[in-house]
Amino acid sequence: MYLETLQVGSLLANCYIIGCEKTNKAACIDPGGNPEKILNVIYNKNLTLTHIILTHGHCDHIEGADLLRERTNAPLLIHELDKDMILSPEKNLSIFLGRGFSLKEADIFLKDGDNIYVGELKLEILHTPGHTKGSISIKVEDMLFTGDTLFAGSIGRTDFPGGSYSTLKKSIMEKILPLGDEVKILPGHGLSSTIGEERMTNPFLR
Structure with missing residues (x-):
C-alpha cells in the first residue's frame, strides 16, 4: 500500500493519500487545503484518484475537496449526519x-x-461521533485514520456544535480501542501513534 501524509491548510490538518500499488488507484482523506499540492502527489506517483473521503465536515478538513473533485472527477464521500456541514x-x-x-x-x-x-x-468505515455527529474513522489494513476523534496524547474537541464529550469517549472505548494495540493511529492533526500507546499514555483514556 502506498501512503503519503501532507499537512495542508492554515490549521495544518493531516491529509492522507492512500494507494493500491497493484492498480495505482488511490483515495484522498481530508483534503483540507492546498489542493494543488495534493494533485502534484497524485500526478507524480501516477495515481488515479477514485475517492475523496471526509472524516467530518469542519472547514480545516474539507477546503480543497471541490477543486480536487473538479480536477479528478472522483466522488466526494462524507457521513450522512455531517452532509449539511x-x-x-x-x-x-x-x-x-x-x-x-x-x-x-x-x-x-x-x-x-x-x-x-x-x-x-x-x-x-467506523462511525465515531463526538467531535461531530457524523465523524468517522477509516480502517485500512493495520491502520486507522481517526480524523479529529483521537490524537496522539489527546482527543477531539467537543465544544463545537454537534460535539459531545460522552459520545466521543464512547466512540473511542467501544469502536477504536477494541481494534487492538498494534493498530496504527493516523489522526487529523499531529503525529501518528498506536492504539496500544494511547491506551497506556493518553490522559483522556484513563
Missing part, C-alpha cells in the same frame, strides 16, 4: 476564520459498516 460556512466553521466557504453537495453519504474498495484495498 459542508454546505454552510456557519456549520463548517469557516465563517469564524474570516473566509467563509461551502462545498457542493457530496456524491455519496456514508454510514457505519460501509466498505469502500480502492483497487485491492478495503477501507472500513
Whole structure:
C-alpha cells in the first residue's frame, strides 16, 4: 500500500493519500487545503484518484475537496449526519476564520459498516461521533485514520456544535480501542501513534 501524509491548510490538518500499488488507484482523506499540492502527489506517483473521503465536515478538513473533485472527477464521500456541514460556512466553521466557504453537495453519504474498495484495498468505515455527529474513522489494513476523534496524547474537541464529550469517549472505548494495540493511529492533526500507546499514555483514556 502506498501512503503519503501532507499537512495542508492554515490549521495544518493531516491529509492522507492512500494507494493500491497493484492498480495505482488511490483515495484522498481530508483534503483540507492546498489542493494543488495534493494533485502534484497524485500526478507524480501516477495515481488515479477514485475517492475523496471526509472524516467530518469542519472547514480545516474539507477546503480543497471541490477543486480536487473538479480536477479528478472522483466522488466526494462524507457521513450522512455531517452532509449539511459542508454546505454552510456557519456549520463548517469557516465563517469564524474570516473566509467563509461551502462545498457542493457530496456524491455519496456514508454510514457505519460501509466498505469502500480502492483497487485491492478495503477501507472500513467506523462511525465515531463526538467531535461531530457524523465523524468517522477509516480502517485500512493495520491502520486507522481517526480524523479529529483521537490524537496522539489527546482527543477531539467537543465544544463545537454537534460535539459531545460522552459520545466521543464512547466512540473511542467501544469502536477504536477494541481494534487492538498494534493498530496504527493516523489522526487529523499531529503525529501518528498506536492504539496500544494511547491506551497506556493518553490522559483522556484513563
